[in-house]
Amino acid sequence: MIKKFTFLLLSFWLATHTLYAQIGDGPARKKLDKAIQDMNLARYEQAAASFTELYKQYPTDTLVNYGLGYCYAQSSNPNEQVKGIPYFEFALPSRSEDIPTTLPRDLAQLYHKAYRFEEAINLYTKYKNILPKNSAELKTIYRQVEMCRSGVVLMKKPLEVVIQNMGSEINTKYTEYSPIINGEEDLLIYTTLRPINVIDPKSGESREAECILYARKESGSTTWTSPKRLEGCDYNVASVALTPDAQKIILFVGATNGGGDLYIGDIDDNKVVNLRAFESKINSAGLENSGSLSSDEQVLYFSSNRAGGFGGQDLYKIEKDKNGRWANPINLGAEVNTKYDEEAPFIHPDKKTLYFHSSGHNSMGNDDIFKTIMVNGKFTKPTNMGYPINSTYNDNFFVVSPDGKKGYFSSDRPGGFGGQDIYFLGIPEEQDVVPLTLVKGRVLAGDSLKPVPTKIKVIDKATKQLVKGVYHPDRKTGNYLIIFPPGKNYDMIVEAKGYVPHTININIPDQTYFHELYQQIHLKPVKQFDVVVGQQVTVQNAFKDVNPNGGSEKIKVTPRMANEAMLVRDSLDVYDLMDNVIAASDSTAFEYLLDLMFKVNPLDKVNFKDSAIAEPPVTATFFFDEKDKLVPMIVGNDTIYTAPVLYTDSADLHKNRPVMLEGKQPEAAVYKAVTRIYFDSDKADLKAEYYAALDKVIAQLKEYPSVAVEVDGYADSDGNKDYNLKLSNRRAKEVLKYMTGKGVLRRRVVAKGFGQLLREGKIKSDTDKQKDRKVEIKIVKAPQHNGK
Incomplete structure (x- = not known):
């Protein structure tokens, strides 16, 4: 829902007045009558046209000046409104009864x-003094004076920020408001209010209705x-909030009685599906028109005019309990809420900085944008975001990008295309932006590496708490997006269809800058002789920060850059989001900064083979005969058995679970020994006479936990090569089967057929051929860790 700047309307005394100063009877009198009639019917454009013609003939007529000034003031175009000032100024000294008090x-x-502001305060004061002491209008005038005084203070410390109208591609002559963006900032969803092909039976004109639009940025x-x-989405539905991964959207659905509720739906291929209302703890009999979910989706902030508030729309907070159900809503209190309206909360991914707009507090003109910070579980006194972020018009529906470098909001300030427009707010990339980490990843599985249905659950290792319900990578691309605050350690549990759950540890550094981590997770089956016996997970991370000079190193703002950009400090306290703001002193710096702000790093553009940005891949293998090695992970009320934790940070690789335990080391002779098992011609049956030899090898594996075994199959030169390769595989497979049947883990055996042996000269006897019908077994050193 949007609010228009309320111009205090006069009583249309003009309809009954008969004194027209300089204008007597005749055509001019008829034109004046028509102008007044149009004013009474709120047809201000027609009335303004008539008054303009009359002004050319009677530029000193008080009534004509007043009428023309009033028509300008009533214009829906903010660029036109202030044009009424000189005409009102001319009429003000008049004592004529034709001019209203x-x-x-x-x-x-x-x-x-x-x-x-000072001139406005003087006139408000004069008007207040002529009002009866019991006038209901006095409260409104006092409030107007308060806002003007706030404007005086805020204008003394203007912020050097980049504010840009998003242009005619997004904005129109109608109203556009409530922008919401995804974490990657390549999807913009917003609401527009414009005529639809439905005729209002009362006015006979096309009805206006809200509908939701979206736009995208193509890669790069x-x-x-x-x-x-x-x-x-039907009409009279407005955009409210979007989860960072753009998979869920919160909408406002209006009701015919003037109320409305919050709904949540899933986004599937540019379509909202499974739209459902929030429960009654959130939606009341009143109006709930805006809200914002925390990045872990455990807390919802929303606005409501339900009974028990401080007046108008108040901000509320509701949290999920340990069972994932919504608890009871809590009013944010008198520190945040006023007797006026507080709406459109936006909780930053840092989960402590809350933005909203309000017509109360120290607003300088109707809706202003404010921020408050949670300290020790309570929100501080809201701070006005300052001029020119806020203006004397409506400035509302503010959202900010996860990196803290870009903001989006709507405003009906002058200079737009009409109604409310959507604006972009630029903030510098420097040491004081919010130090979050944005993880852009992709899960692919199978030999062909394709997306599969996947769920990702994230556990805070310090608190053992689930960070968010479930992340669902995109089913078409496998892409996922997760936002993390700094200085924490997390376990990501990846549950892909057809695969054992894998736990991947991710360590978020305690950095002081915004961080982007690109991650690819590949899941593949492990086969022995075309039989799937296990699974392998490979994780690779890359860090690719935007650099204005090219390259991959992280941005450092040099004194030269600071000079060009005129980086300044002010009262916004950017560590929590906006302490430092930016302005360009010339067009070159301006273009340079815009390029920096709009630069994107899509996952498809990341070269994971570039050692300058990518870390070496980390791999772990899980064999199905090691199910006793699955690790129980407590996730809420559930227990998920996963493969052992895989650490990906270079400093933590030593923590990866050893494949073979440390223990007694064999002498060199053990590695040199070769055990040979022979087979009959064209046969792969293991003879009982070799069981003892194999048992001896198995005993060595038990005695020396840090070793593995190679099983190499061979065939003689009879027959063709392809057949002999298959025969040698069968022989190696028989030995493998015997050893695993005796409890040897598959990861400790590397078995392979090599086909027929090549010998110099011609083999003349069956005795010589018999020597090639064999399997050779050797004790070898085993890899010490997963992940290497």
Whole structure:
């Protein structure tokens, strides 16, 4: 829902007045009558046209000046409104009964919009003094004066920020508001209010209705595609919030009685599906029109005008309990909420910085954008985001990118295309941006490495708590996106269809800058002689920060860059998001900064073979005969048995589970010994006479836990090579079967057929051929760790 700047309307005394100053009877009188009639019917454009013609003939007529000024003031275009100031100023000294006593208030409002706060305060005060002491309007005038005084203070410390209208591709002559973006900032969803092909029976004109549009950025592009309507959403539905991975969306659905509720749905191929209302603890009999989920989806902040609040729309917080059910909502209290409206909460992924807009607090003009920070479990007194982020018009629905470098909001300030427009706010990339880590990853599985249905659960190792319900990688691409705060250690449990769950440890450094981690996870079957006997997981990480000079090293803001960009410090306290803001002193610096801000690093563009940005892949193998080695992981009320934890940070590789335990080491002679098992011609049957020899090898494996065994199969030169290769495989497989049947783990055996042996000269006897019908067994050193 949006609110328009309320211009305090005059009572249309003009309809009954008969004194027209300089204008007597005749055509001019008829034109004036028509202008007044149009004003009474709120047809201000037609009335303004008539008054403009009259002004050319009667530029000193008080009534004509007042009428023209009033029509400008009532314009829906903020660029036109303040044009009424000189006409009101001309009419103000008049003592004519034709001019209403509300003129000082009306002109004060225009001064207010034009940032002429002291003049506005003077006129508001004069108007207040002529009002009866019991006038209901006094509260409104006092509030207008408060906002003007706030404007005086805020204008003394203007912020040097980059604010840009998002242009005609997104904004139109109608109203666009409530922008929401995904974590990768390549998807923008917003609401527009415009006429639809439905005729209002009362006015006979096309009805206006809200609908939701979306636009995308193609890979590597800085421009948005043409907006399209988000399917699955009816009219009178507005965008509210988006999860960082863009898989769930919160919507506002209006009701015919003026109320409305919050709904949540899934996004599937640019369509909202499975749309369902939040439960009654969140939706009440009143109005719930905005909300924001924390990055772990465990906390919802929302606005409501339910009974028991401080007045208007209040902000509430509701958390999930240990069973994943919503507890009871809690009003954020008098520190945050006022008797006016507080709406559109946006909780930053740091889970402690909350943004919202309010017509209360120290607003400088209707809706202003504020922020508050949670300290010791309570939110601090909200801080006005300052000028020019806020203006004397409506500035609302603020969201910020995960890296803290870009913000998006809507405003009906002058300079737009009409109604409310969506604006971009640029913030510098420097040491004080929010130090979160954005993980862009992909899970692929199988020999052909294709996406498979996957769930990812993240556990905070310090608290043992589930960070979020479940992350679902995109079913078409396998891509996932997760946001982490700094200085923490997490276990990611990856459950892919057809694969044993794998736990991957991820260590988030305690950095002071925004960090992007690119990750690919590959799951493959492990085969021995075309039989799947286990699974292998390979994880590789890459770090690719944007650098204005090219290359992959992390950005450091040099004094030169700071000079060019005029980086300044102000009251916004950017460590929590916006302490430092940015402005460009010239067009070159401006273009340089915009390129920096809009730069994207899609996963497809990351070269995991580039050692400058990518770490070596870390691999672990799990064999099905080691199910007793599965590790129980407590996830909420569930226990998931996963393969042993795989550590990916270079400093933690030594923690990866040893494949073979340390123990007694064999002498050199053990490695040199070769055990030979012979077979009959064209046969792969293991003879009982060799059981003792194999048992001796098995005993060595038990005696020396740190060794493995190689099983090499061979055949003689009779027959063709392909057949002999298969025969040698069968012989090696028989030996493998015997050893695993005696309890030898498959990971300790490397078995392979090599086909027929090549010998110099011609083999003349069966005795010589018999020597090649064999399997050779050797004790070898085993790899010491997974992950290497």
